Amino acid sequence: MSRGEVWRSLRKILSPTFTSGKLKSMLEPIEETVDNLIKHLGTLAEQNAAVNVKPIYQTFTLETIGKKVFFIKQIIAKIHKIQL
Numbered sequence: 192m193s194r195g196e197v198w199r200s201l202r203k204i205l206s207p208t209f210t211s212g213k214l215k216s217m218l219e220p221i222e223e224t225v226d227n228l229i230k231h232l233g234t235l236a237e238q239n240a241a242v243n244v245k246p247i248y249q250t251f252t253l254e255t256i257g258k259k260v261f262f263i264k265q266i267i268a269k270i271h272k273i274q275l
């Protein structure tokens with residue numbers, strides 16, 4: 192398969208996942224996770240702590256996807272001991 196054929200095939204499979212209605216339904220879980228992320232970063236800032244943001248953003252990403260796709264809530268954050 193050429194790159195164009197692979198892309199066409201993937202797009203055909205994934206397009207129904209990203210309709211405007213489905214994206215709108217993702218907004219609330221994303222906003223909730225962002226609010227928690229901001230609180231967590233605020234706490235770290237108050238402590239003047241050195242922060243490695245990579246695991247924090249990895250957790251944020253997995254948490255957001257998990258809430259919507261897998262209905263998982265804060266399991267990933269607990270594994271990484273990060274409160275989002």
